[in-house]
Structure formats: structure tokens, C-alpha cells
Amino acid sequence: MPELPEVETVARDLQRWVAGATIAGVAVHWERTIAHPQPAERFAVELRGASIARVGRRAKTVLVHLVDGRVMTVALRMTGALIVARPGAPEDPYARVVFTLEDGRQIRYRDVRKFGRIGLFAGGGLRRRPVARRRRVGERAAPYRVGDVFARHGPEPLARGFSAARLQQRLAGRSARLKSLLLDQSFIAGVGNIYADEALWIARLNPLRGADTLTPDEVRRLHRAVRKVLREGIQNRGASFSDYVGADGEPGANAERLAVYQRTGAPCLRCGRPIARIVVGQRSTHFCPRCQPAAALLSTAASAP
DNA sequence: ACGCCTACCTGCTTGC
DNA sequence: TGCAAGCAGGTAGGCG
Numbered sequence: 009m010p011e012l013p014e015v016e017t018v019a020r021d022l023q024r025w026v027a028g029a030t031i032a033g034v035a036v037h038w039e040r041t042i043a044h045p046q047p048a049e050r051f052a053v054e055l056r057g058a059s060i061a062r063v064g065r066r067a068k069t070v071l072v073h074l075v076d077g078r079v080m081t082v083a084l085r086m087t088g089a090l091i092v093a094r095p096g097a098p099e100d101p102y103a104r105v106v107f108t109l110e111d112g113r114q115i116r117y118r119d120v121r122k123f124g125r126i127g128l129f130a131g132g133g134l135r136r137r138p139v140a141r142r143r144r145v146g147e148r149a150a151p152y153r154v155g156d157v158f159a160r161h162g163p164e165p166l167a168r169g170f171s172a173a174r175l176q177q178r179l180a181g182r183s184a185r186l187k188s189l190l191l192d193q194s195f196i197a198g199v200g201n202i203y204a205d206e207a208l209w210i211a212r213l214n215p216l217r218g219a220d221t222l223t224p225d226e227v228r229r230l231h232r233a234v235r236k237v238l239r240e241g242i243q244n245r246g247a248s249f250s251d252y253v254g255a256d257g258e259p260g261a262n263a264e265r266l267a268v269y270q271r272t273g274a275p276c277l278r279c280g281r282p283i284a285r286i287v288v289g290q291r292s293t294h295f296c297p298r299c300q301p302a303a304a305l306l307s308t309a310a311s312a313p
Numbered sequence: 314a315c316g317c318c319t320a321c322c323t324g325c326t327t328g329c
Numbered sequence: 330t331g332c333a334a335g336c337a338g339g340t341a342g343g344c345g
Contacts, residue, residue, distance in 0.1 A: 040321090084339085085340070086322085086339055087337090087338080120324070121321080123339065124339090183315075184316085251337095289317080
């Protein structure tokens, strides 16, 4: 479930609790969790003795910045979680990678479905503008810098630079449906299925709308709604449905505040009509057929009172 | 550019 | 009660 607010919550927790700590040892219980570029055995060796400088986030990935400049990336995907455990805490059968700190605590990477991936990269390139560098055929992609991981990601929706005007630019000429675009990480980084549905409900936009059919006012509504749902998600420490927990191991409080996600058939909080569920781009999509009418799909002038 | 499919995995819910 | 099918927050890669 981790989308931007959930990942941000985990990153802030870790920053508070393990910044400055030193990794004494690493146990990899599911090798495929350790992704490119190094194999699992080397990963453990290379991390031993490393100290954590700070913990941040880019898109839906947790960034563990080491004092020596390297960066460990943790992509939680569907069911990943990073949990700080006190010495003597009961074992977790779903802990795929365990980082034991010198003070005896552990950072446990827990992941029921094993989709998540952890990598270790040279630093650099994160703040650079993501210009797609052309690579010659056969040229090696190494040395991997952490910035390369995000070279194709879109802007951070909560960054200062992400204005309504910028969103408008990015929407222009795109014929994809709004819902699909919001989920596209190269369009905007960090929005997932939950927050996409919530943002569209707040903005009163039908998920099937073609992205380039929005009026300037609708773009502003969308821009404001996306930022609002993400900020509120962070304030509530994320939305928990089954697996998501913060680094304290506790679920977030945001699930009960959602207006449409997984509320199929329940009354719309604005108009009382039942929330509908459809499938868009293979993803379940929840919306209010009355507040987010499909009838307004193309006509921009049909909303006279 | 875009939509659609498959794959990666396990656990929980649903329906017979 | 048992059991199989269907479903789930994400993303990468392949095809048309």
C-alpha cells in the first residue's frame, strides 16, 4: 500500500530513530529482495560497518544516505515495510532482510509478497534535472548513481516547483485517461491507486477524462487536490489496509478518512449517492458518478447552473 | 504515446 | 467446513 504519504512516514520515522546509527551486520533471508546492481552476498559485506547519515524519500522509495556518500534504496512496492525493532523483539517470519545496528536494535525489512527491492548505489544525481542521458548501444549503465534510478520519474507533487502551471504543461497533449496518468510515475512521482482516486473525487473529475480535455480551472482543482490528499495522508501517518505500518510497526490513521477508496456502494460524502467501482487500466477505481460525472467528459461549457 | 497483458508473490475474502 | 477462484496498494518488460 505504500504510496508517497506512507513512504514519507517511514522515512521520517527512520530519520528520527536511526540517523547516526551504524550497521553491524546484515542478514538476507530472501535474496531476490536485493536488486541490481550487486548480488546479495556483496550487499551484506558492503554494508557492514556503514553509518547512516540521514533518511529521505524520492517518489515511493526510501533513501538511506550513508555517511560515506552511498545510498541504499528501499522500494516497498505492495507489502514492504521498514520496522525498527528493539533488542529481543520476537522474530518476524516475513522479515526478508534484517539490518542489525551496533546498539542492538534492528531495522527489519518486512515484505509478505516479496515484491519490494533494495539496492545500494553510489550517491549523486538526485538533485540534477532528470535529463535522459543517451547511452550508446552496448555501453554499460554502471557505475550506478542513485540519481539514475529516478532519471525517468516525474516531479515530486509536494515540491515547491510543482505548480498548477507545471501540471498544465505536463497534461497538454496527453490523451491518456486522468486516472492512468496519475498512476504513471514518469508523469508524477508518488501517487498510487488510493490517492489517485481520492484526488479525483476532491477535484470532482471523472477518472476517465482525457488528460488534455481539462479546463484551466479543472487543472487547478486537480493540482490542489493531489497535494491536499498527499499532505493529509502524511499528517495521518498514511493509510493502512492490510500490510502498511510505519517504522514504529503501527498502522496509519488515514484509511478511515478516505472518501472513495474501497467505499464501493457506500454513500458519497458530498451527495449521498453510492460510490461506484470500475476498472481503469487494470486498476480498480472508485468514484462518485454524480459528483464526478462522465457527462462532462468532453464538453467544457455544459456546466451552466 | 498509449493500452493491454504477464510476471513477480502471498494471504485474505468470496462464493459454491 | 472445505476448497478454488478472485482480489490486493506497485512496477517492469513485452507487444501491438
